[in-house]
Amino acid sequence: MIKxxxxxxxxxxxxxxxxxxxxxxxxxxxxxxxxxxxxxxxQPQIVILDVLMPxxxxxxxxxxxxxxxxxxxxxxxxxxxxxxxxxxxSDLDLFVKKPFENILELKKMILGLL
Amino acid sequence: MVxxxxxxxxxDLSEVLSKTSYCSYFVSFENWSIADLEQLFSRPSFxxxxxxxxxxxxxxxxxxxLNKQLxxxxxxxxxxxxxxxxxxxxxFNQELEAIVAERxxxxxxxxxxxxxxxxxxxxxxxxxxxxxxxxxxxEILLFLKRELKAFxxxxxxxxxxxxxxGPQDLVKAQWISKxxxxxxxxxxxxNESSKTLRGDAQTIKSAELLPLTQIFHRPVGAGLLLTxxxxxxxxxxxxxxxxxxxxxxxxxxxxxxxxxxxxxFDRVMIEKEILASIERWEESFDSVQDALAIVSxxxxxxxxxxxxxxxxxxxxxxxxxxxxxxxxxxxxxKKTKSLQVISDxxxxxxxxxxxxIIDDLPQLxxxxxxxxxxxxxxxxxxxxxxQSEKMAALGELSxxxxxELNNPLTGIRSLAQILLGDSQxxxxxxxxxxxxxxxxxxxxxxxxxxMRFTKGxxxxxxxxxxKEVIESTLPFIKTALRDHRYHISPGFGEKRFLAELPxxxxxxxxxxxxxxxxxxxxxxxxxxxxxxxxxxxVQCYIDVRDSGPGIPRALRQKxxxxxxxxxxxxxxxxxxxxxxKKIVESFGGKIIILDSEIGAHFRVIFEVQGST
Numbered sequence: 053m054i055k056x057x058x059x060x061x062x063x064x065x066x067x068x069x070x071x072x073x074x075x076x077x078x079x080x081x082x083x084x085x086x087x088x089x090x091x092x093x094x095q096p097q098i099v100i101l102d103v104l105m106p107x108x109x110x111x112x113x114x115x116x117x118x119x120x121x122x123x124x125x126x127x128x129x130x131x132x133x134x135x136x137x138x139x140x141x142s143d144l145d146l147f148v149k150k151p152f153e154n155i156l157e158l159k160k161m162i163l164g165l166l
Numbered sequence: 167m168v169x170x171x172x173x174x175x176x177x178d179l180s181e182v183l184s185k186t187s188y189c190s191y192f193v194s195f196e197n198w199s200i201a202d203l204e205q206l207f208s209r210p211s212f213x214x215x216x217x218x219x220x221x222x223x224x225x226x227x228x229x230x231x232l233n234k235q236l237x238x239x240x241x242x243x244x245x246x247x248x249x250x251x252x253x254x255x256x257x258f259n260q261e262l263e264a265i266v267a268e269r270x271x272x273x274x275x276x277x278x279x280x281x282x283x284x285x286x287x288x289x290x291x292x293x294x295x296x297x298x299x300x301x302x303x304x305e306i307l308l309f310l311k312r313e314l315k316a317f318x319x320x321x322x323x324x325x326x327x328x329x330x331x332g333p334q335d336l337v338k339a340q341w342i343s344k345x346x347x348x349x350x351x352x353x354x355x356x357n358e359s360s361k362t363l364r365g366d367a368q369t370i371k372s373a374e375l376l377p378l379t380q381i382f383h384r385p386v387g388a389g390l391l392l393t394x395x396x397x398x399x400x401x402x403x404x405x406x407x408x409x410x411x412x413x414x415x416x417x418x419x420x421x422x423x424x425x426x427x428x429x430x431f432d433r434v435m436i437e438k439e440i441l442a443s444i445e446r447w448e449e450s451f452d453s454v455q456d457a458l459a460i461v462s463x464x465x466x467x468x469x470x471x472x473x474x475x476x477x478x479x480x481x482x483x484x485x486x487x488x489x490x491x492x493x494x495x496x497x498x499x500k501k502t503k504s505l506q507v508i509s510d511x512x513x514x515x516x517x518x519x520x521x522x523i524i525d526d527l528p529q530l531x532x533x534x535x536x537x538x539x540x541x542x543x544x545x546x547x548x549x550x551x552x553q554s555e556k557m558a559a560l561g562e563l564s565x566x567x568x569x570e571l572n573n574p575l576t577g578i579r580s581l582a583q584i585l586l587g588d589s590q591x592x593x594x595x596x597x598x599x600x601x602x603x604x605x606x607x608x609x610x611x612x613x614x615x616x617m618r619f620t621k622g623x624x625x626x627x628x629x630x631x632x633k634e635v636i637e638s639t640l641p642f643i644k645t646a647l648r649d650h651r652y653h654i655s656p657g658f659g660e661k662r663f664l665a666e667l668p669x670x671x672x673x674x675x676x677x678x679x680x681x682x683x684x685x686x687x688x689x690x691x692x693x694x695x696x697x698x699x700x701x702x703x704v705q706c707y708i709d710v711r712d713s714g715p716g717i718p719r720a721l722r723q724k725x726x727x728x729x730x731x732x733x734x735x736x737x738x739x740x741x742x743x744x745x746x747k748k749i750v751e752s753f754g755g756k757i758i759i760l761d762s763e764i765g766a767h768f769r770v771i772f773e774v775q776g777s778t
Contacts, residue, residue, distance in 0.1 A: 060573075062574060062576075062577055063577070064573070064574050064576075064577020064578060064580075064581065065573060065576055065580065067577065067581065068576075068581040068584060069580070071581065071584045071585075072580070072584050104569075132569050132572050132573070150572060150573070151575060151576035151579065151610050152576060152579075152580055154583060155579075155580040155583045155584060156583060156584070156587055
């Protein structure tokens with residue numbers, strides 16, 4: 053079963069993503085610090101990070117994770133702020149602009165990256 | 167009267183004599199005692215004694231002869247006395263005549279003197295009268311030249327003024343040449359002995375006046391130096407070629423006039439100074455860029471600078487503001503120092519009023535200095551700065567709120583979408599979920615627009631349609647329109663024009679907000695978008711019409727001026743339409759007011775992109 057780590061401080065978004073990936077094993081985190089911890093702990097195939105979170109931003113989380121872990125993982129970052137003002141990290145596989153137009157499309161895109 | 171008296175003794179005779187007044191008498195004194203005789207002889211009127219007895223006839227003859235002699239001697243004596251008196255009278259008469267002659271001479275002499283003095287006085291009075299008419303130094307010098315013509319042999323007349331401080335021996339000389347005043351600075355030593363009291367006149371040798379030859383290019387004669395002002399070292403020099411015997415006359419003539427001349431000189435100099443200072447004052451008055459006026463309590467303008475004189479009239483409000491009545495909040499009547507804001511059609515002025523009491527009767531002659539500082543720009547600027555600050559703060563706040571709202575909305579919408587994806591979902595639930603999803607979407611759109619509107623994604627020109635502008639703006643103004651009925655026809659949105667959406671939203675927002683505020687009670691509002699062809703060009707337009715009181719034709723230009731507002735204090739900044747106009751014009755568009763049967767009809771027009 054595919055392991056997915058979802059880090060977002062908005063419980064409704066976590067809940068919707070959890071339901072979206074109901075056929076996967078979903079690990080939920082509500083801040084950046086626990087995201088780092090659980091990433092290391094569960095080593096998921098897919099990591100979906102919100103940018104603005106308590107403790108660490110999504111980018112900081114990616115930075116702090118070792119290269120080895122990053123290489124084996126599909127990294128998705130979501131933000132309400134336009135991606136143009138954020139330097140796109142080469143480690144990223146996908147940048148998703150919030151709000152999503154259609155979340156079902158999103159699932160297809162992310163799974164396609166595996 | 168001669169009498170002959172006979173008696174035997176002195177006692178009898180003396181009794182008779184004491185009773186009569188004979189002046190001469192003869193006495194027959196036979197048988198008289200010696201003592202009696204001595205008595206008789208001692209009488210002063212006793213003439214002689216008759217020793218013989220004479221007959222009465224003889225006595226009568228003697229007496230008559232004696233009387234005759236007596237009368238003759240008396241007549242002689244009388245004559246002698248008379249002639250003596252005559253002689254005395256004659257002498258007296260001569261003396262009198264001498265006195266009269268002397269007196270007459272004295273009288274005549276003093277009259278001539280008096281006449282001469284009168285003529286002299288008249289001359290001085292005439293001079294003083296002439297001097298009173300004099301306006302400047304030139305005229306003083308001309309006057310002196312004219313007056314001194316009478317003395318043939320008087321040369322140039324100059325004023326000399328030694329400089330105070332600086333080089334001590336420099337003198338400013340002024341004289342008349344060809345009826346015009348000339349002046350030159352000459353190096354000439356100032357003789358301390360010349361420093362006599364005002365009105366003094368002294369002769370000065372030609373050798374001392376040698377430096378003046380460089381002015382006249384000829385030898386200069388001796389002169390008379392009259393002191394006008396010893397402190398200011400100001401003198402009048404009269405050149406003279408007269409014989410020495412004639413000098414006293416000129417000297418006298420000038421001495422008589424030097425005081426009036428000196429006073430006239432003072433007056434002329436003071437007048438010159440006053441004129442210069444008035445001129446300086448007026449110049450500085452005019453150089454003040456703000457309008458400045460001295461206004462009386464009846465609003466009459468006593469003095470003013472150029473910046474003040476804008477319109478015709480005599481009252482301050484007529485001249486400066488072209489008003490027919492005083493400003494409502496005129497500070498003039500307050501009679502105290504005060505600051506007020508007044509305005510005309512275009513500008514706002516800060517009026518500072520400073521009372522100026524000229525006479526002792528302030529209630530009669532009350533003046534105030536009014537300084538009008540144009541504050542239009544600064545008010546405009548500060549209001550604009552305040553407004554943009556407010557907008558910036560609002561933008562920041564909205565961005566935060568939007569972000570915070572966006573997250574749960576995204577969750578709601580996503581969840582609804584996922585649930586809708588469940589094929590086993592009952593039909594009624596599916597419909598509800600659809601409503602939740604579309605509601606969340608609408609909320610997100612509102613937030614998106616709000617963020618654009620407040621944050622102002624400036625600098626990005628987008629090809630917009632009237633429809634887009636109207637539809638993206640409406641969500642914000644629904645509350646503003648709550649009290650009114652409104653009709654929206656946004657058009658088909660085919661033709662596009664170039665503008666920045668947030669700014670266009672602001673323009674439309676302003677127009678709709680104004681319209682809804684203009685209608686006191688529930689009214690109607692029409693918002694329309696579309697395209698029209700004007701002179702081979704296609705234009706996009708957005709119309710905002712209302713059923714309010716409308717805008718009088720006279721105010722149609724004014725409503726676009728900064729700070730013009732008909733709203734109550736606090737309801738508007740008076741900047742909305744002015745800013746809207748600026749925004750629209752910056753994209754090459756126009757805002758116009760159309761004639762309308764009811765209410766106001768604003769139209770924003772843009773050239774369609776690519777249309778020629």
